[in-house]
Amino acid sequence: MSVSTGSRRVLEKGPSGWLAAPALFFFLLFAIIPLAGVFFLSFTKWDGLGEIKLDGLSSWTTVLTDPVTGNALWVTAKIMFFSFVVQAPISLLLGVFTSASQKYRAVLAVLYFVPLLLSSAAVAIAYKALLDPNFGLGPGLGVPFLAQDWLGNSDLVLFVVVFVIAWQFVPFHTLIYQGGVRQIPASLYEAAQIDGAGRVQQFFAITLPQLKYTIITSSTLMVVGSLAYFDLVFVLTGGGPGYSTRLLPLHMYLTGFKANDMGAASALGVILVAIGLVLALVLQRLGGKNRNASQLEGA
Amino acid sequence: MVKLTLRSAAIAATAAAVSISLAACGSSGPAGSSASTGSATMWGLTGGNQPVLQKSVDAWNKAHPEEAIKLDFFANDAYKTKVRTAVGAGQGPTFIYGWGGGVLKSYVDAGQVADLSDFVKDNPDVKSRYLPSVLKNGTIDGKTYALPNNNVQPVVLYYNKEVFDKIGAQAPKTWDELMALVPKFKAAGVAPFSLGGQSKWPDLMWLEYLVERIGGPEVFANIAANKPGAWSDPAVKEALTKIQELVDAGGFINGFSSVAADSNADQALLYTGKAAMILQGGWIYQGLKKDAADFVSSGKLGYTTFPTVSGGKGDPANVVGNPSNFWSISSKATESQKKAALEYVKSGMFTDADTQALIDSGAVPVTTGIEAKLAASPDKDFLSYVYGMAKNAPNFTLSWDQALSPAQGDAMLANLDQIFLKKITPEQFVSTMNATIGK
Numbered sequence: 001m002s003v004s005t006g007s008r009r010v011l012e013k014g015p016s017g018w019l020a021a022p023a024l025f026f027f028l029l030f031a032i033i034p035l036a037g038v039f040f041l042s043f044t045k046w047d048g049l050g051e052i053k054l055d056g057l058s059s060w061t062t063v064l065t066d067p068v069t070g071n072a073l074w075v076t077a078k079i080m081f082f083s084f085v086v087q088a089p090i091s092l093l094l095g096v097f098t099s100a101s102q103k104y105r106a107v108l109a110v111l112y113f114v115p116l117l118l119s120s121a122a123v124a125i126a127y128k129a130l131l132d133p134n135f136g137l138g139p140g141l142g143v144p145f146l147a148q149d150w151l152g153n154s155d156l157v158l159f160v161v162v163f164v165i166a167w168q169f170v171p172f173h174t175l176i177y178q179g180g181v182r183q184i185p186a187s188l189y190e191a192a193q194i195d196g197a198g199r200v201q202q203f204f205a206i207t208l209p210q211l212k213y214t215i216i217t218s219s220t221l222m223v224v225g226s227l228a229y230f231d232l233v234f235v236l237t238g239g240g241p242g243y244s245t246r247l248l249p250l251h252m253y254l255t256g257f258k259a260n261d262m263g264a265a266s267a268l269g270v271i272l273v274a275i276g277l278v279l280a281l282v283l284q285r286l287g288g289k290n291r292n293a294s295q296l297e298g299a
Numbered sequence: 300m301v302k303l304t305l306r307s308a309a310i311a312a313t314a315a316a317v318s319i320s321l322a323a324c325g326s327s328g329p330a331g332s333s334a335s336t337g338s339a340t341m342w343g344l345t346g347g348n349q350p351v352l353q354k355s356v357d358a359w360n361k362a363h364p365e366e367a368i369k370l371d372f373f374a375n376d377a378y379k380t381k382v383r384t385a386v387g388a389g390q391g392p393t394f395i396y397g398w399g400g401g402v403l404k405s406y407v408d409a410g411q412v413a414d415l416s417d418f419v420k421d422n423p424d425v426k427s428r429y430l431p432s433v434l435k436n437g438t439i440d441g442k443t444y445a446l447p448n449n450n451v452q453p454v455v456l457y458y459n460k461e462v463f464d465k466i467g468a469q470a471p472k473t474w475d476e477l478m479a480l481v482p483k484f485k486a487a488g489v490a491p492f493s494l495g496g497q498s499k500w501p502d503l504m505w506l507e508y509l510v511e512r513i514g515g516p517e518v519f520a521n522i523a524a525n526k527p528g529a530w531s532d533p534a535v536k537e538a539l540t541k542i543q544e545l546v547d548a549g550g551f552i553n554g555f556s557s558v559a560a561d562s563n564a565d566q567a568l569l570y571t572g573k574a575a576m577i578l579q580g581g582w583i584y585q586g587l588k589k590d591a592a593d594f595v596s597s598g599k600l601g602y603t604t605f606p607t608v609s610g611g612k613g614d615p616a617n618v619v620g621n622p623s624n625f626w627s628i629s630s631k632a633t634e635s636q637k638k639a640a641l642e643y644v645k646s647g648m649f650t651d652a653d654t655q656a657l658i659d660s661g662a663v664p665v666t667t668g669i670e671a672k673l674a675a676s677p678d679k680d681f682l683s684y685v686y687g688m689a690k691n692a693p694n695f696t697l698s699w700d701q702a703l704s705p706a707q708g709d710a711m712l713a714n715l716d717q718i719f720l721k722k723i724t725p726e727q728f729v730s731t732m733n734a735t736i737g738k
Binding site (some may be wrong): 047048049050051128129131132133134135147148149150152153156172237238239240241242243246254257258259261262 | 716722
């Protein structure tokens, strides 16, 4: 481990802060300044065309008293929860599976990654056609079970959305886990084998603990990412039926660009950013205070 | 520790930036189409009338290279958000494509579209070429801000004659006849009505016609005029109740909320015989002609007006739908752009070739004196029917989602969707919609 001690000394002193300057510049230009703009707009009334008029807290009271906002938050929370519950175990297991070096696994891994190549809009349009109750997959194959009112039933639609999101994003998280698993030194497994540990034991005693930071990274992306699910749901359901899949970001878009109430949309945007920041902070905290310590310390 | 906290804040902020970037959606116009420089620009819609408009502009550009128009096309829904953002940012086209109604009013209020009253006064030929009932939809507070640019699109009740023959039924003339047909079609294994419920706006056609038939045009006129409590008119509640009765009776195809009108799946149900009838806009005739040419040419497509409701106050000849689409001229365009635009409006559109191209595509132009041309068309039955419908209608109500302000329209469609799904009652709909009056 002498190499790693050497490199750590360099890290402690740290590279020049100026290296962050270009990124900081773009971050300021495309995130902080627009964010300040959105914050300002949330105290105004603007239909996107005419003058921007200062309007005090009225956008905020509209947004906070509108039952649709509460519903959007609830739908977002449900999608976040179910997406995580579905995606995390599947991608973890697939990641572990594809990290091994057998040829057939490599072939399967390539197949699993195909959805990653498709744009969200394309995925949504394809699923919309497949799920059509009259001309879709069900009637096409003559399987009545598949001919449900998938996108029109308020109770089903949320799970259809969760499924399609998982279909699209599991490959990405699988890739993260695959990389994480490949970094675990083989010596750990060899030692475990000598001690007589079985496959399942090895998974829980070595793979899972060693993947701690990978799990945190992937979970952060999953949870915060579900605040940004927009394009897929917008094309797939448009937030319907009724308000059943009207997520917070979708609600923000529809308020701003369909109902043309930029003030209320900006207030929703501020809420969205606040929730995203809090969630990301909490998840980072979960990593513990010694996050800079290497996972491989013991190796 | 301070460093660490800062770093986690930065990581969190980066993650949040993902969601911020959403706000940047839909703000960029096509390169070089800025309204402040160069030649006049025009944004049109993809779909049925696209080739007609393209041909018209091509012919104009060929004859007037010094006043050429740059034409771009967008899909309907994308266009609606894009043009508004572009106009708001001063990047809009010279020709603004629209539907009249509440959206046009918001452009007028923001001073974004030019007053064409003097132009119309100076060019009586322009005024006289239009059907008067259509032309008035481009007028706000007595001033003309938009001129019709394509075809009349009333909502029509289409039916599949073959399916009707199979059960020996006639097209319904009254609401009671319509309800009586429902169990007959169901027994024959055919859905009585197709409906593109996922797209939401096809639902609205049912409400529009029922309210019109029950309460007459004044009911919606009051709503559009933002009179307090206007949605409480008993006609609205009765119409919503009738819709839910029809849903309960199984009037609409199974899974209608999953059927998208944007992909023409609702029309496909009609010509494949899976559904007997569909209430849709006059524009779907163009689509049917293209997607199911045999079905249309062999005379299997029937069409009629929306049934009357017993005890209803509305004139059965009244229609709802889109009187036409319109061109408005951007008030922010340069003088040369405006001049070119007005020249085109004056002598470049509705030329003989344009009118013929519209008729050939299966559409009815909004101009007067086209009876002979319609009669010579292979689609003469349908076209003459629609033309007569529009010309003889005492009242032509603009589609409500276009007539109302965007905020009201959005809430109305989402709530009506829930009426069809039976998630809310007519009373809840009325009180929610009353709360949007004036927004």
